[in-house]
Amino acid sequence: MGYLDAQEGDAERTAFRRAEKRYKFYKHSSTSARSIKHRESVPPTDLSDVIDFRKIRHLGFSTESGIKMDDKNFQWPVFTMEQHPGFYFIPEALGIEEQMHWIKESLTTFPQPPNRTNHTAVYGPIFDLWNRAQKDLSETTSDNTPDNESNKNSADGKSYIDANGAISGEQQHSTSIPLSVLLRKLRWATLGLQFDWSKRAYDLSLPYNKMPQKLCDLASKLAEPAMPDSEFHAEAAIVNYFGQDDMLGGHLDDMEKDWSKPIVSISFGCKAIFLLGGPTREHKPTAMFLRSGDVVLMAGPARGCFHGVPRIFVDPKQADLPDFSTCDPSCKTFIDYINRSRINLNIRQVF
Numbered sequence: 001m002g003y004l005d006a007q008e009g010d011a012e013r014t015a016f017r018r019a020e021k022r023y024k025f026y027k028h029s030s031t032s033a034r035s036i037k038h039r040e041s042v043p044p045t046d047l048s049d050v051i052d053f054r055k056i057r058h059l060g061f062s063t064e065s066g067i068k069m070d071d072k073n074f075q076w077p078v079f080t081m082e083q084h085p086g087f088y089f090i091p092e093a094l095g096i097e098e099q100m101h102w103i104k105e106s107l108t109t110f111p112q113p114p115n116r117t118n119h120t121a122v123y124g125p126i127f128d129l130w131n132r133a134q135k136d137l138s139e140t141t142s143d144n145t146p147d148n149e150s151n152k153n154s155a156d157g158k159s160y161i162d163a164n165g166a167i168s169g170e171q172q173h174s175t176s177i178p179l180s181v182l183l184r185k186l187r188w189a190t191l192g193l194q195f196d197w198s199k200r201a202y203d204l205s206l207p208y209n210k211m212p213q214k215l216c217d218l219a220s221k222l223a224e225p226a227m228p229d230s231e232f233h234a235e236a237a238i239v240n241y242f243g244q245d246d247m248l249g250g251h252l253d254d255m256e257k258d259w260s261k262p263i264v265s266i267s268f269g270c271k272a273i274f275l276l277g278g279p280t281r282e283h284k285p286t287a288m289f290l291r292s293g294d295v296v297l298m299a300g301p302a303r304g305c306f307h308g309v310p311r312i313f314v315d316p317k318q319a320d321l322p323d324f325s326t327c328d329p330s331c332k333t334f335i336d337y338i339n340r341s342r343i344n345l346n347i348r349q350v351f
């Protein structure tokens with residue numbers, strides 16, 4: 001994705017980049033002397049300025065100025081912020097079963113061709129990535145697969161894909177990689193009208209499937225606070241998949257025609273920090289937590305505001321995951337995935 005990572009060297013230049021640097025995850029995994037020294041020099045992230053709408057909802061009041069809650073007009077309590085007109089936060093909008101339904105869809109149906117993913121440009125269309133990768137994962141006793149797979153032996157029971165997109169039961173070329181690794185490296189998928197990241201534009205010449213009706217219905221219900229007098233028509237969506245080290249750099253979503261229509265953004269899985277800035281990166285962004293089931297709407301002036309996700313909390317003590325153990329046993333592999341990941345589904349009306 002074009003805007004995934006903030007450029008190195010630019011890190012301190014703007015208020016937005018300074019906030020990204022403040023909240024991003026610093027790796028301490030190595031035990032080398034250099035890394036231990038580094039660990040000592042990186043203090044834990046100060047989260048005291050991060051707005052927690054879920055906590056505010058449960059407390060029933062906010063000490064932050066400019067935050068308002070409307071719990072009368074809509075199906076859910078909806079928060080707005082005086083300094084960010086057009087921005088709406090709906091904590092806990094989706095229940096556990098509904099979240100699990102969309103997590104499953106995001107991993108099985110949504111990456112299916114003709115929908116494009118970050119792997120399409122390299123390998124061409126890949127069908128059934130989730131099921132094939134799960135088969136590999138269940139057949140290998142452990143998946144300690146390093147990122148560089150080139151010197152792995154072929155007869156290990158895994159499915160491999162080569163640079164031409166050919167899938168085979170053994171490693172045909174040194175550059176072939178297992179589908180389980182490709183699943184781990186899945187970063188985005190596009191639904192409905194297909195978005196071309198290289199041109200940062202919708203490419204109407206690409207084949208596409210209509211958005212699933214159930215998702216359109218959900219999006220128009222969720223969009224109501226931002227457009228109570230007209231209806232939202234979902235035409236496209238982007239699914240973002242995040243692991244611990246992933247971030248979404250500050251960006252604008254400005255390729256849709258009518259900015260009065262909100263972007264409807266739903267979070268699943270591990271807790272994240274969302275930064276909402278202003279029309280330039282010079283504006284100091286507001287930081288807030290996003291948890292599984294939370295929904296954000298960006299409409300009108302908020303459509304022209306830089307935003308991004310500098311941090312995902314995959315540590316079980318900080319991830320604040322819902323208790324998915326109540327879901328039926330067929331959910332096990334999805335729970336294993338989401339316990340270490342975050343998925344964001346953001347839905348757009350293009351015209």
Ligand SMILES: O=C(O)CCC(=O)C(=O)O
Pocket residue numbers: 238240248253265267274290307308309344346
């Ligand atoms: O992951 C998120 O919460 C935000 C996603 C986003 O801003 C985007 O895909 O444009």
Ligand SMILES: [Fe+2]
Pocket residue numbers: 251252253307
């Ligand atoms: Fe965005």
